[in-house]
Amino acid sequence: MQQRSGQQRPDQQRPDQQRPDLQRLEQPPAPRGARVSRRGLIGGGAAAAGLAGAFVAGHASAQSPSGTSAGTSSYAFRGAHQAGIVTPAQDRLHFAAFDVTTGSRAQLVALLRAWTDAAERMTRGLPAGGGAVEGAPDLPPDDTGEAIGLPASGLTITFGFGPGLFRDAHGRDRFGIADRRPAALAQLPHFPGDVLDEARSYGDLCVQACADDPQVAVHAIRNLARIGFGTVAVRWSQLGFGRTSTTSTSQSTPRNLFGFKDGTHNVKAEQASAVDEHVWVAAGDDPAAEWLAGGSYLVARRFDMAIEVWDRQTLGDQEDSIGRTKGTGAPLSGGGEFTRPDFTMAGSHGPVIPEDAHVSVVHPDHNGGARMLRRGYNFVDGTDALGGLNAGLFFLAYVRDPRTQFIPIQAKMAKADALMEYLQVTGSALFAVPPGAGAGEHVGQALFT
């Protein structure tokens, strides 16, 4: 995508024809179901708009414990909250961060409208624009086509706004929204052990596409990036596989690349009061940013894992680093996976769960009750220059306030967590995730009205 953006192709000269979605901005959306759906009739016009995160059709994949069966489900795009947060975590991710390249507020708003429209269509299994093969033969197709014949695959598309959208690096109010910047939306502080790569960090906008089929997730980002050329540019993106968290009690706990169960005590969709307390920004949380009520903050961090070094640690040391057994995921203080860890239980050299074990350092009991809704993914970006696996955990977490949830916990982890011996953070970003778009609205509309 980045290569294409650098080429002055004919499409640059024919923006009106190349970007049907932008062109359509002043018109009502095309009638739903008028085109051939990738999914036939299943995801058609009967969309249950308004049920945030509810199943529109099908259910097999998201309800199956592994979530790997054929993706026959889809999730409503519109609702009180954006989908892709408490939605049962899909198996695949394509996450992209964008820089806004225009100075025009109108163009930015037009893009959000176009993205909203395309995202809604794609999450229903429809092409991004008019279609991949329905257009005129002398024009590039509206949709890139690689998802033809694939079901919606539980696709969710979630949008976020970075601090740079409000003020640029020189402090300029870019789009007349600086006074509406949420107080918590600032660049994350430097944490010990951060070795950030600028090319994997930050961004004015982000798009998280999750699906049970990697091709569907990639298709979504690719088409949104294409719609955005000229208004935004891709800054970085990350592919992920193997969700490393459980966001629903209907899911089993997956494993990260260290081989341990991850996300056992995650905030789960079914825990409504915990979600309200820890995930959604409430009205009144930030008087300057009421537009964010019903939204959330998204922390994205790329944790590179020292895989080869980890693999040479003894099982006992690995388990002590985590504080859980590798097999069942039970805390070292005993029981099964979901048994509450007993941090006071004495062992022969201090507590049975070492004080620097990951589970002890990050546990809500040791962090003033702070929790996060984690939604991370494993990644393997091939092999690094020295023949090691270029792999790790792409950490995504949704919080109501990063200043009281993510930041203090990460600071503590960097200082005291035995696991940090094997981790290095190379990418980092924070975004404000607006609430869901209601009928006829575009994502983030309240920020611009």
Add this chain to the structure above:
Amino acid sequence: MRLPLPLLAATLVALPALAACTQNAASETTGSSGDGTVTVSSTDDACRLSSTEAPSGRLTFEVTNDGSQVTEFYLLDQDGKRIVGEVENIGPQLTRQLVVQAAPGTYTTACKPGMKGDGIRADFTVTDSGTKVETSADEQAMVEEAQEDYRAWVQQQSDLLVQRTRAFVEAYEAGDDRTAKALYPRARTPWERIETVAESFGDLDPRMDAREVDLEPGQEWTGWHRLEKDLWPARAEKYASLTQQQRKQYAEGLLANTVDLDKRIGGLTFTVDQIANGSRGLLEEVAKSKVSGEEEYWSRTDLYDFQANVDGARKALDVLTPLLRARDPQLLTTLQHRFDALQQLLDAQRSGDGFRSYDQLSQQQVHRLADAVNAVAEPLSRLTAAVIS
């Protein structure tokens, strides 16, 4: 590695002629093939074994904690005094394994729910299966010799560190940057040789060896790398050199911490598992920050550290060699060959009496060094288990 050397662990398992290692792998299938697995159920007031005898050779106790408090399981000699093998910290409902090489004879088993008292004891018989079990009476002597050799060597390195650090900070304080630059990597060499010992002092290590990226907000940056940046600021943006007063302050602080470290090292002794784990830890240091050129970001003297870490790892292997030869000669041969191969690659990068700058390495040379480190580190990760089982 997790903890460099668990120096603060008060209880150091004595290594008997008949030693053990603990494993906590998933349950093996017991079957009826007589594979020497005895299951143990430890409750709050009972210690039930599936059998009170087993044939000699490799013997596995699969210990499940069916009680409500942390338990331990011991295999002791007939008198119940000497520990043959133990497995600690078994949480309720968890299962851990104890694997021992057992010679024929009479033993005592003990579950210790709550880790208190003598535990719930019973007799256990190992019958003669015909399997030969190493019970060399010399092994205890080998263990003691290894411990003493290593202790003496660590002390020697620590003394050397004080001596060379003093010379380095004097040159630096005097503003003789040329001499200071030449002395810097050489002064750090003894530090890097015993890095896993030095790092175990959680208060000193950050003061002496913190890198800039690892600082916490508000943490003052002191120690080796603070001075390193001041001597080699070329890669820094808008760097303001330290004033004479600051030079003095940081240099004297480093020396004072070094002297303190030396004092604390003076009283230390090391068990064979600590020596072996330290060796593994040093190689992991190489793999993580030396081979990648991250440690000496300003001076690019990473290869000195690299060599010093390898020296330390090799020294540990050397003192454990007699023991390893008795326990696992094949592992010893593999390790020696691979250390030699790694050393050959390092020797190729020597320049004068030191090493080339990290920047002079080609990507291919770095890759080959990393491969050689992996080749040593992989079998080295089995060293601890080999010398204590």
